Amino acid sequence: MVHITINGKVVKAHKGEMLIKAIRRQQIDIPALCDHEALEPSGSCRLCMVEITREDWDGWKKLVTSCLYPVEEGLIVSTHSGDVLEVRKTILDLYLARCPQSEVIQQMAEEYGIVKTSYEALPDADNCIMCYACTRACEVLGKSAIAAVNRGRDKKISGPFGEAPPDCIGCLSCAKICPTNVIEWHDENGTRHIWGRTFELISCKECGKKTIAREFADYLIADRDIPAEYFEVCDDCKRADLARKMGGIVDQAKEVAL
Ligand code: FES
Structure with a gap:
């Protein structure tokens, strides 16, 4: 176990697990489209960006994709800092231009205050974000x-x-x-x-x-x-058959008990 700080709260995390897991365990909602438990992380969609720093970094900080960043002792994480929100908004704005008809993207963008893309929308969009x-x-x-x-x-x-x-x-x-x-x-x-x-x-x-x-x-x-x-x-x-068999076993047990 290691100790990290997420949005000012010190929490325990499993050494080496990806940061996104530790963040979600705290019930903190961050957007993520390409992360899936059945797949190795790829960092394709860039939406799960968070800001990290450490006490010994002398105020230096950086943005990382949380689905691809393993936790380590002493990490200090901000999931909704000003820089994080700016980057997420830009990414969602671009996705909205690439996938203007996607309800999933529309809804995410709206949560970040973007109703209409500020870029030129792709004319023959197919709503694929190329996350692979x-x-x-x-x-x-x-x-x-x-x-x-x-x-x-x-x-x-x-x-x-x-x-x-x-x-x-x-x-x-x-x-x-x-x-x-x-x-x-x-x-x-x-x-x-x-x-x-x-x-x-x-x-x-x-x-x-x-x-x-x-x-x-x-x-x-x-x-x-x-x-x-x-x-x-x-x-x-199969379930119905199992239930029938289980029912039969219970009936037999009752008969034995009587
Ligand atoms: S969930 Fe897509 S980059 Fe992390």
Whole structure:
């Protein structure tokens, strides 16, 4: 354990943990879009900036991305200093220009008093903030089906050469982790559509409900040693079956007790 000071309060933190975790533990709200517990921190969105200093820094201080900065003994942290707020406002102003239709960005910007961007809004905005959470999630899963293509303002996330990604397995990790909800997908008539690909969905053999993409299940069976039977029944039916079994055990116990 180390001791750090956050907004004037001395608190304990785990040595080496990222500063953002210690800040959140104090119920202090700071904006963060690219940080996710399932991913290694990347420091892409820059929104989690805080100001740090130390007693032995002789008044010197600096701004750091809290999701990427490990805590250390004696650190003094300000999460809402004047400089921090200025930087956050500028970043949100820029995001609002890049993603003018994003409700997530609009709401965050509004919290910092920005209703309209002071920059020129991107005309054909797709609301992607290029935080790479989607590509990182895909990589963690072992597929790396999508990546950034093009340069400058034309940069975007896509399959190879802008085509439907052949390695995509329809798992939805990218869509679910995207902080601005820009990755389009839908399920229709037993199939899933995402990134220009179509995937067959598995039906629960008990209730018929559609569950996950067949290709995703096949991948987990082959690569993660999950038994194929696991995917035959949906989670709801598994829970119902477990409840029935538990009920049976309780009834048996009662009979024994009588
Ligand atoms: S959450 Fe830290 S840089 Fe995005």
